Amino acid sequence: MAFLSRVAFVFYWRVRVYMAVKGLRYWLTAALVLAATVVFTPMLDDDVDLSGMKYRLYQILTDLDPNPARPRDTMIVFIEDDVHSGLLGDRKPLRRDYLQKIVAALDAADVQLIALDFLLPSLDPHGKAAPGDFRALGEYRAETDGLMREIARVASPSRKIVLPQYIFVDEKKGLIGARAQYIQQLYGICTEPLPNGRWKNTGAPGFPLNAGARANISCGYLNLPSDMRQMPPPVSAGSFAIDSFSLAIVRALIPEKDARAIAAGKQFVSYFPQTTVQGETVISSSQLLGGDPATLRLLAHKVVIVGGHWLDSRGSITDTHPAPDGELSGPIIHQNFVEATLEGRLYSPLESDAVEIVLAVAAALIFAVSSSVWTKIGLLGSGLLALFAVQWVAFFGLHIFVDAFLPVVGLGLHSIIERLAEPRHEHHGFSSRAERYRERTEALKRGEHHEIA
Numbered sequence: 001m002a003f004l005s006r007v008a009f010v011f012y013w014r015v016r017v018y019m020a021v022k023g024l025r026y027w028l029t030a031a032l033v034l035a036a037t038v039v040f041t042p043m044l045d046d047d048v049d050l051s052g053m054k055y056r057l058y059q060i061l062t063d064l065d066p067n068p069a070r071p072r073d074t075m076i077v078f079i080e081d082d083v084h085s086g087l088l089g090d091r092k093p094l095r096r097d098y099l100q101k102i103v104a105a106l107d108a109a110d111v112q113l114i115a116l117d118f119l120l121p122s123l124d125p126h127g128k129a130a131p132g133d134f135r136a137l138g139e140y141r142a143e144t145d146g147l148m149r150e151i152a153r154v155a156s157p158s159r160k161i162v163l164p165q166y167i168f169v170d171e172k173k174g175l176i177g178a179r180a181q182y183i184q185q186l187y188g189i190c191t192e193p194l195p196n197g198r199w200k201n202t203g204a205p206g207f208p209l210n211a212g213a214r215a216n217i218s219c220g221y222l223n224l225p226s227d228m229r230q231m232p233p234p235v236s237a238g239s240f241a242i243d244s245f246s247l248a249i250v251r252a253l254i255p256e257k258d259a260r261a262i263a264a265g266k267q268f269v270s271y272f273p274q275t276t277v278q279g280e281t282v283i284s285s286s287q288l289l290g291g292d293p294a295t296l297r298l299l300a301h302k303v304v305i306v307g308g309h310w311l312d313s314r315g316s317i318t319d320t321h322p323a324p325d326g327e328l329s330g331p332i333i334h335q336n337f338v339e340a341t342l343e344g345r346l347y348s349p350l351e352s353d354a355v356e357i358v359l360a361v362a363a364a365l366i367f368a369v370s371s372s373v374w375t376k377i378g379l380l381g382s383g384l385l386a387l388f389a390v391q392w393v394a395f396f397g398l399h400i401f402v403d404a405f406l407p408v409v410g411l412g413l414h415s416i417i418e419r420l421a422e423p424r425h426e427h428h429g430f431s432s433r434a435e436r437y438r439e440r441t442e443a444l445k446r447g448e449h450h451e452i453a
Contacts (some may be wrong), residue, residue: 052322058229059324061391062270069272071281074303074335075111075340077102079285084310094118094308096183097143098285100150102306105288107154109299114154115162115249116308117319117331119222120144120183129181131188131204136181148187148207155213160252163190164245167221167235190219197234197243197251220248224333228323231337231346232266243413246337249303253342268347268401269340271325274332281335302340307331 061070072349081089081096088095099116106114122129137144155161163184182188188204199219203209210215219245225232232244243251285306287295307330312318319330328336340346394400 013128040191048344052268055228055322055324059271061388061395062272062324064392065270065396069270069337069339069343069345071272071335074305074339075299076282076331076335077106077285077304077306078282078309078329078331079307081310083309093120093140095143096120096140096147099306100143100147101289102152102285103150105291106304106306106404107159107298109288109296110301111159111299111304113160113162113249113252113303114299115245115303115305117164117222117305117334117336119166120165122183122186123182124181129186131191131202132187132206134186134206136186137183144183148183148189151189152187152207152209152213154173155216157212157216159216161217162245162248162252163217163219163220163241164222165190167223167242184217184219189217193240193242197241197247216252217251218243218252219247220245222330224321224330228321228333229268231269231341234267241259244337246334246341248306249334249338250341251302266349267341269337270345271323271336274325274328282332305331305334305338340406341432347395347399349401373449 041192044367070174084090088098103114103116123140125139128435129136133140134145150165151161163182163256165182176286182190188202191202192200194200199217199218200402201209203214221235223230223232224247232246234241234243234247235329236242283298290301308318309329310318317329320327321330323333323334323336352438391401
């Protein structure tokens with residue numbers, strides 16, 4: 001105890017002396033760096049494109065999970081490029097009769113939930129067609145009828161259906177709206193959002209919905225978050241809210257009170273290794289429609305997300321986005337969000353920046369009391385390792401995400417640059433002041449506390 005007390009006392013005097021030696025300019029600059037990295041991080045992400053670095057560090061952290069994540073509840077059915085360019089003729093819009101076959105095959109496989117990750121807009125350029133006004137479907141009326149009737153047929157308490165929506169949010173006016181009108185709305189499905197994140201399903205003239213269909217079809221917005229580490233939250237305006245596509249899937253599977261708790265705050269999720277996804281949870285639509293019994297057994301009682309995996313006009317895989325584990329397909333991103341939520345791999349960010357600021361200030365003091373550039377570089381590396389250890393304990397022990405990386409790096413670089421820019425005569429003066437500090441330290445070692453105070 002006496003040793004620790006002496007170490008603390010020595011560090012206190014070292015900080016006190018170096019705070020005086022560094023001068024007001026150094027500390028004002030450090031304060032500005034801290035403010036910039038804490039307050040303006042979102043803007044830095046946009047302007048300097050720091051998201052890639054943050055994603056890589058985040059994935060390294062989550063890969064160190066003592067209980068590695070694996071997909072347990074979900075499967076993905078991809079419409080592959082050979083089917084899209086061959087059988088489906090690269091047609092836009094996507095052929096709805098093919099989707100009808102997929103829905104029917106998944107029903108036969110006894111899946112728990114079917115989520116269609118395709119936007120299927122109507123042909124009405126103004127998006128004003130009322131439910132039952134099927135003229136907005138144009139030449140695609142017959143195949144769309146087939147798809148929607150199949151969805152209405154299979155929807156039940158044991159076979160949930162989640163359909164997509166794409167929205168825009170006017171933050172100034174507090175409005176939410178669809179970017180286009182989608183085919184389900186013409187059939188009286190997802191016509192009006194409700195306060196609990198669900199939708200009103202009334203059916204339409206010529207398209208009645210039974211009670212099972214009305215209660216077990218929901219919609220969610222497909223827009224992905226700007227920070228792909230976060231579960232897309234509900235967006236609200238006034239008295240109602242719209243779930244994200246992933247959250248709509250989760251809400252259909254768990255009790256309402258649990259869904260409310262998940263939707264109440266911002267949550268970070270961990271991604272599982274994508275080699276696991278490709279090897280265990282992805283099948284093609286051709287495999288599904290081929291009716292292989294072993295393939296169908298893989299799907300039984302699972303949440304199945306159906307999406308596209310074909311080449312676009314630029315020769316790239318359609319619907320891919322940057323994520324912590326690299327460029328990922330939209331359905332795989334939704335799969336990660338759903339699995340993380342169902343398995344409890346949700347991590348709350350700190351409500352304030354207080355902890356990040358405290359860690360950054362501590363780092364600034366440690367950087368300041370070292371005079372050698374190499375010592376500062378070593379301290380920066382050691383500090384980042386220590387910060388990573390703190391993040392690991394908080395992440396997996398407390399389910400809290402601490403994001404103090406940028407403030408610590410910013411202050412470390414500030415200290416190194418300040419030392420490199422310091423004229424030699426100033427550094428010699430600094431050394432003489434440090435010599436007086438060493439004399440005080442020697443007095444402390446002799447127990448002469450009164451000489452220091």
